[in-house]
Amino acid sequence: MxxxxxxxxxxxxxxxxxxxxxxxxxxxxxxxxxxxxxxxxxxxxxxxxxxxxxxxxxxxxxxxxxxxxxxxxxxxxxxxxxxxxxxxxxxxxxxxxxxxxxxxxxxxxxxxxxxxxxxxxxxxxxxxxxxxxxxxxxxxxxxxxxxxxxxxxxxxxxxxxxxxxxxxxxxxxxxxxxxxxxxxxxxxxxxxxxxxxxxxxxxxxxxxxxMKHFIGQINGFIAESISGMRVIQSFRAEKEKEDQFLKLNGEYFxxxxxxxxxxxxxxxxxxxxxxxxxxxxxxxxxxxxxxxxxxxxxxxxxxxxxxxxxxxxxxxxxxxxxxxxxxxxxxxxxxxxxxxxRLEQPDRGLSMDRLHGTIEFRHVWFAYNDADWVLKDVSFVIAKGQTAAFIGETGAGKTTIISLINGFYRVQKGEILIDGVNVNDIRLDDLRRNISVVLQDVFLFSGTIRDNITLGDDIAEENVLEALQASCAEEFVLGSPGGMEGPVTERGGTLSAGQRQLISFARAIAHDPAIFVLDEATANIDTHTEKLIQKAIDNVASGRTTLIIAHRLSTIAGADLIIAMKEGRIAESGHPRELRQRGGYYAELLEESRSHIMSS
Structure with missing residues (x-):
């Protein structure tokens, strides 16, 4: 030894x-x-x-x-x-x-x-x-x-x-x-x-x-197992998880x-x-x-x-x-x-009560771990009110771009500007109040549907109803027992994936953002719900800067700008019609998508 x-x-x-x-x-x-x-x-x-x-x-x-x-x-x-x-x-x-x-x-x-x-x-x-x-x-x-x-x-x-x-x-x-x-x-x-x-x-x-170390591991293991119980039971992994728990519990014992x-x-x-x-x-x-x-x-x-x-x-x-x-x-x-x-300081920085929504990346390099670059010299401009779509393979850096715009991480090189101001200089409270994100994996809290839409903010009743209507969730929510006061269990377990997604859209719209972000928001839903969400996107995108990350290219047909990512770099960017005519990376993905639809 x-x-x-x-x-x-x-x-x-x-x-x-x-x-x-x-x-x-x-x-x-x-x-x-x-x-x-x-x-x-x-x-x-x-x-x-x-x-x-x-x-x-x-x-x-x-x-x-x-x-x-x-x-x-x-x-x-x-x-x-x-x-x-x-x-x-x-x-x-x-x-x-x-x-x-x-x-x-x-x-x-x-x-x-x-x-x-x-x-x-x-x-x-x-x-x-x-x-x-x-x-x-x-x-x-x-x-x-x-x-x-x-x-x-x-x-x-x-x-x-x-x-x-x-x-x-x-x-x-x-x-x-x-x-x-x-x-x-x-x-x-x-x-x-x-x-x-x-x-x-x-x-x-x-x-x-x-002892403290092992009890922390046990708490984390139990929390993770409860969250992933559907996967554990689906793949009959109960015995394997029980063995892992027995090992941890044995060390604590x-x-x-x-x-x-x-x-x-x-x-x-x-x-x-x-x-x-x-x-x-x-x-x-x-x-x-x-x-x-x-x-x-x-x-x-x-x-x-x-x-x-x-x-x-x-x-x-x-x-x-x-x-x-x-x-x-x-x-x-x-x-x-x-x-x-080192905590986030929501009230520190330049006060910008309402953003216009112009986003610019200038030679941005970013890595989660030292020099393992996820983004490499990325530059683009999204004008106020534009709908921009990010496409590319998994791991190309699309979601990382969204995280950087939200101020969750700081870039190692280059700078990110919103309305001409470095994102690091803007008050986090103002920045995030002006950005609403709809994620692929929707997270709902225990409480009511209203609680999950307002998240405790003082939002007027008429604004909540308008958000339900714009998100195409009005019929589902108001038609369910209890309406907006209907109960939501932990993580929305009693709701379908489409219903959870519609509620998350209503939540994003109710907070009236200047920048609207959809991160794979249509990946796990049926065709009917996808049409509703596409209508909701059209409703919310009017007058707002909208960023869409999608594998389904049908979702981004109406985008003003497409930015194609490949291995952390921008492979190409431009209007969808221009990129189709160019016959580059976007055209290849579009052809693959059509072939897949025809074969299925």
């Missing part, structure tokens, strides 16, 4: 340290708005701890002064009075423990609510290049599992941690007041336990990273077993060390009690304090894994939040 160079190990370690520091800073920033509530919860913790510390002292006084010493009793300084004080202290501890849990829980849930909104807001504005290389499962895990881990940190772990640390300090102080020598004897086992915790610490954290083993060591070890400390203390104290140098009540108080001391130690052992899990989740969310500087 090849060993990892020390320089690489140091670099990875430095990155981890930087990520950990960033995660801690993030937790502090998240906590800042709730510092008053957290401080109030900590004050309640101090009172609760005080109640715990006072109770053994009350019992010590009862044993040494009254039960054994036979001291005079009167008022509060009596067994009855001290019993009442003991009950009062215990009740106060219970009340303030409830208040602490209530305050901390509310603050923690409010904090996580805001964090989850922030994470989703970031995901919404992530640039497409980031989404292209990041699985949906990883992002889902950030917004769900990781925020849940941090939620547990604030609602349960943090205040418990403060409580346990303050209680430990209070116990140490009380024990030192009673007997410094017994305190030292009681803590002889602490160094051994501290070594054990430090030994396990790094393994726990490293394993948590593996292995990491959780490692975590169980590591967690199972800490609490039993704490209990063992507690019993060992009590045994050492009793062994040391027997001779001192018989010699009259130690009171029985002091020994009783010490054994109580030791149990109280190792209680928080045991609790910290339990909470340690939760803290490590939350810190790992925070680091993962911190990695996502660091992308905020």
């Amino acid at each position: 090849t060993s990892i160079p020390n320089s690489l190990k140091k670099e990875r370690s430095a990155r981890r340290d930087k990520s950990e520091a960033g995660a801690v800073r993030l937790l502090l920033r998240l906590s800042a708005p709730y510092k008053f509530q957290l401080l109030l919860a900590c004050l309640c913790v101090v009172i609760v701890n005080g109640a715990f510390l006072i109770q053994p002292l009350i019992l010590q006084r009862v044993i040494d002064h009254f039960l054994i010493g036979g001291a005079a009793q009167s008022g509060l300084n009596s067994i009855g009075g001290l019993a009442l004080l003991y009950v009062t202290v215990a009740a106060a501890g219970g009340i303030f423990s409830y208040l602490q849990a209530l305050i901390a829980g509310k603050a923690g849930q409010s904090l996580i609510h805001e964090l989850r909104v922030r994470v989703f807001s970031i995901i919404e504005r992530l640039p497409l290049p980031y989404l292209d290389r990041t699985s949906s499962g990883r992002l889902i895990t950030r917004a769900t599992n990781d925020t849940a881990e941090i939620s547990e940190l604030y609602t349960d772990v943090v205040i418990s941690l403060v409580k346990d640390v303050l209680l430990l300090l209070g116990i140490i102080y009380a024990m030192l007041l009673l007997s410094p020598s017994l305190t030292l004897v009681s803590f002889t086992v602490i160094p051994v336990m501290a070594f054990l915790v430090l030994f396990i610490k790094n393994r726990i954290k490293k394993n948590f990273f593996h 292995k990491t959780t077993l490692i975590q169980v083993r590591l967690n199972s060591v800490l609490k039993p070890a704490s209990d063992m060390f507690q019993s060992l400390a009590v045994a050492i203390l009793v062994w040391y104290s027997i001779s001192r009690i018989s010699g009259g140098n130690l009171q029985i009540g002091v020994l009783f108080a010490f054994t109580t304090y030791i149990k109280q001391f190792f209680g928080p130690i045991s609790d910290l052992a339990d909470k340690y894994t939760s803290i490590q899990s939350a810190l790992v989740s925070t680091e993962r969310i911190y990695e996502l939040i660091r992308e905020e500087d």
